[in-house]
Amino acid sequence: MNPYGSIFPEVLDLEPLRKKHIPLYRRQERIQMDGNGAAAIASLQFWRAPIYAGFPITPSTKWLEMISTYINAGRFVVEENGRKVSAKRVKLLEAEHAVADYLVGAAAACRELIFMTATSSVGLDHMTETTRSLGASGLGNVVLINVYRATANYPLCIEGDPSDAFAHRDDGWIQVVCRGKQQIYDTLIQLPVVGMDPRVLIPTMPGYYGIKDSHRSEPFFVEPDSKIHEFQDSLIPWRCPLPGLIVGETAMGNCVTSAHFQGFKWEQKKRMDQVLSVLTASSKKFEEVFGRPGIVPFEAYFMEDRPPRVLVAMGPDAGTAYEVIRRRRKEGERLGLVVVRLLTPFPSSLLREALKSAGVIGVVNNAFHSERGHLTALVSEAVSGLPIQTTGFFAGLGGADISVRSWEKMIDLLSVLKPGESRFVHEGEVL
Amino acid sequence: MQPQRTANDYKSDLKPVWCPGCGDFGVLKGVYEAMLNLQLDPDKVAIVSGIGCSGRLPYFTKCYSFHSVHGRSLPTAMGIKLANPELTVLAAGGDGDGFAIGGGHIPHVARKNIDITYIVMDNEIYGLTKGQVAPTSPLSQSYSTAPFGNLESGIDPVALVLSYGATYVARGFSGDPGMLAELIQKGIEHKGFSFIHVLSPCPTFNKVVTFKSIRAKTQAVHGHDPTDLRKALDLALDSNAIHLGVFYQMEKKSYNDRWQEVWDQASQKPGNLEDLLQRYA
Ligand SMILES: Cc1ncc(C[n+]2csc(CCOP(=O)(O)OP(=O)(O)O)c2C)c(N)n1
Ligand code: SF4
Numbered sequence: 001m002n003p004y005g006s007i008f009p010e011v012l013d014l015e016p017l018r019k020k021h022i023p024l025y026r027r028q029e030r031i032q033m034d035g036n037g038a039a040a041i042a043s044l045q046f047w048r049a050p051i052y053a054g055f056p057i058t059p060s061t062k063w064l065e066m067i068s069t070y071i072n073a074g075r076f077v078v079e080e081n082g083r084k085v086s087a088k089r090v091k092l093l094e095a096e097h098a099v100a101d102y103l104v105g106a107a108a109a110c111r112e113l114i115f116m117t118a119t120s121s122v123g124l125d126h127m128t129e130t131t132r133s134l135g136a137s138g139l140g141n142v143v144l145i146n147v148y149r150a151t152a153n154y155p156l157c158i159e160g161d162p163s164d165a166f167a168h169r170d171d172g173w174i175q176v177v178c179r180g181k182q183q184i185y186d187t188l189i190q191l192p193v194v195g196m197d198p199r200v201l202i203p204t205m206p207g208y209y210g211i212k213d214s215h216r217s218e219p220f221f222v223e224p225d226s227k228i229h230e231f232q233d234s235l236i237p238w239r240c241p242l243p244g245l246i247v248g249e250t251a252m253g254n255c256v257t258s259a260h261f262q263g264f265k266w267e268q269k270k271r272m273d274q275v276l277s278v279l280t281a282s283s284k285k286f287e288e289v290f291g292r293p294g295i296v297p298f299e300a301y302f303m304e305d306r307p308p309r310v311l312v313a314m315g316p317d318a319g320t321a322y323e324v325i326r327r328r329r330k331e332g333e334r335l336g337l338v339v340v341r342l343l344t345p346f347p348s349s350l351l352r353e354a355l356k357s358a359g360v361i362g363v364v365n366n367a368f369h370s371e372r373g374h375l376t377a378l379v380s381e382a383v384s385g386l387p388i389q390t391t392g393f394f395a396g397l398g399g400a401d402i403s404v405r406s407w408e409k410m411i412d413l414l415s416v417l418k419p420g421e422s423r424f425v426h427e428g429e430v431l
Numbered sequence: 432m433q434p435q436r437t438a439n440d441y442k443s444d445l446k447p448v449w450c451p452g453c454g455d456f457g458v459l460k461g462v463y464e465a466m467l468n469l470q471l472d473p474d475k476v477a478i479v480s481g482i483g484c485s486g487r488l489p490y491f492t493k494c495y496s497f498h499s500v501h502g503r504s505l506p507t508a509m510g511i512k513l514a515n516p517e518l519t520v521l522a523a524g525g526d527g528d529g530f531a532i533g534g535g536h537i538p539h540v541a542r543k544n545i546d547i548t549y550i551v552m553d554n555e556i557y558g559l560t561k562g563q564v565a566p567t568s569p570l571s572q573s574y575s576t577a578p579f580g581n582l583e584s585g586i587d588p589v590a591l592v593l594s595y596g597a598t599y600v601a602r603g604f605s606g607d608p609g610m611l612a613e614l615i616q617k618g619i620e621h622k623g624f625s626f627i628h629v630l631s632p633c634p635t636f637n638k639v640v641t642f643k644s645i646r647a648k649t650q651a652v653h654g655h656d657p658t659d660l661r662k663a664l665d666l667a668l669d670s671n672a673i674h675l676g677v678f679y680q681m682e683k684k685s686y687n688d689r690w691q692e693v694w695d696q697a698s699q700k701p702g703n704l705e706d707l708l709q710r711y712a
């Protein structure tokens with residue numbers, strides 16, 4: 001029995017679909033757009049993405065609007081048997097749960113194609129019943145763009161607080177955080193090949209901060225569609241397997257005994273354990289093809305001289321942290337900065353190696369659910385057993401900008417707070 | 432004696448923040464007026480909404496207001512009513528909130544006949560998220576997400592809720608807040624689930640459904656026996672005109688009444704706990 005399910009080579013003829021693709025770009029160009037636009041453009045450039053699905057929710061709605069605008073403008077119209085048809089379609093469903101299930105059906109039916117949606121906050125929560133199953137299903141060809149927005153509705157805030165992403169760390173997806181439009185665009189291109197790698201087969205959840213990144217424009221480079229296809233086709237197998245359950249053909253929903261259940265989870269874990277190496281290899285290929293670095297587990301700044309005090313942050317406000325640290329280093333303070341990108345699976349070993357000489361670490365959480373914050377818990381776990389003092393901050397909650405004063409304050413507090421302590425900081429004040 | 436309440440007793444300090452010309456102003460007026468006519472104590476009224484432009488309605492009243500999550504105003508309202516039957520409970524929301532993401536709840540609240548009043552403000556689009564097609568958007572109509580025409584046919588909330596077994600079903604128009612107030616008032620007075628479908632234009636994102644176009648297509652229900660369900664369905668499905676008024680009203684026991692009845696019977700012959708537990712051994 002093939003534990004990875006059967007492959008039915010004759011069922012789907014991919015070649016006509018590939019030929020039908022109408023490129024958006026034929027050469028590299030520098031364009032200016034917001035983050036939702038950057039994500040939409042990348043999504044539209046895949047020949048493997050004939051169907052998009054969605055349900056509107058701020059701040060991710062614009063991704064859906066961009067996709068439908070390009071399609072409705074006739075940008076992908078081709079002739080087929082004497083009739084004009086659109087090679088791409090978009091489907092608005094009646095709720096997010098329906099979107100997630102629609103993607104399951106589509107992705108299971110065509111494992112070589114990429115099925116995408118975008119959502120935020122309670123929209124992602126609404127999908128939860130299915131996203132958990134999807135995470136385990138082996139349908140690595142589903143891409144869910146999570147445009148971060150505070151969850152839940154009490155109180156309702158539409159700005160970029162990654163509490164939605166953190167609440168879904170247990171969905172079993174590959175979650176990557178982006179900051180800046182180039183990163184968003186590049187991550188969208190690279191991540192599906194990681195999820196669809198036969199060793200991985202895990203759906204992917206690229207994410208970026210609502211409003212700060214989703215709605216603010218910036219110039220970035222777009223690549224010719226042909227180059228994107230060359231990159232993706234070199235890493236996505238022409239025929240994609242699916243880790244089946246019991247007989248190898250069922251993706252989801254079979255009822256099993258605990259013995260089978262464990263075996264399935266063991267397989268799932270093995271696949272998750274492959275993510276880091278597959279990601280790293282695909283990043284190398286990405287750089288070879290596009291000349292820009294691919295996805296890294298985390299970005300490390302000013303870490304060469306092994307600074308004793310390090311801030312671990314996430315998201316676009318890390319840019320302000322970078323500037324503050326750069327200035328303070330000029331004044332003689334040895335400070336470092338780590339910006340996390342791979343949220344799940346969390347790159348604990350690599351981070352432990354990078355942080356091992358630090359004396360004090362300050363982890364900056366942009367979301368609060370409970371206790372010290374997810375990021376602090378993850379980083380503390382990564383460095384456990386090392387003589388490092390880990391403190392935590394909550395800053396930028398609800399998508400608030402983290403000002404220079406706030407970063408200064410957090411750096412100052414590094415030498416004051418006791419290990420394990422955490423503080424809310426806003427506009428340079430400790431709350 | 433309690434002095435006569437005035438409209439101001441129901442208005443909160445918040446100024447409504449809908450776009451100029453939004454139909455939802457008229458619905459709010461109808462709600463104020465219905466409460467005033469009934470001289471309801473605002474401290475004894477809970478208004479629950481879902482998410483949407485329409486979902487802001489409770490903010491502007493002095494009653495207990497509850498902005499629930501998208502599509503969940505009905506189960507929240509049901510929870511409030513069952514926990515505190517003394518309260519008059521209203522639920523308000525949009526066509527998307529009620530018939531897309533929350534569509535699964537209406538049949539169940541209707542068949543339970545929970546004593547709440549549900550007002551759906553129908554602008555035939557998702558207003559808050561800027562004009563996408565909704566379940567009430569008619570076939571072939573153009574929208575931001577369907578510029579060449581909607582591929583899906585729209586549902587008729589009145590026909591649907593009638594077939595779900597609701598015991599009070601009416602349709603109003605935000606351009607006629609007086610009539611709407613009457614329909615809401617009757618709905619509140621009705622013992623059991625009352626549903627009021629309100630045609631409420633969104634001048635910002637739906638340029639087709641306007642006060643003028645609604646006026647041209649609607650007519651008040653005349654000479655109709657509201658206890659006749661078949662006739663009510665005929666009226667709802669009439670393709671020549673959109674009818675405004677009470678389609679159906681039938682007094683049936685509410686969920687709380689039935690519960691009390693069953694309990695009265697059951698308490699006559701209480702079961703033995705040990706025996707009952709044996710069933711699950
Ligand atoms: C779970 C969830 N998904 C999506 C949204 C985004 N959203 C807010 S309002 C709305 C639709 C509103 O349409 P409708 O209910 O018709 O109300 P209107 O704004 O037209 O009054 C949507 C999709 C949300 N708030 N929660
Ligand atoms: S967008 Fe439409 S429904 Fe919303 S407040 Fe404005 S007019 Fe009313």
Ligand SMILES: [Mg+2]
Pocket residue numbers: 483525526527552553554555556557558565
């Ligand atoms: Mg609406």
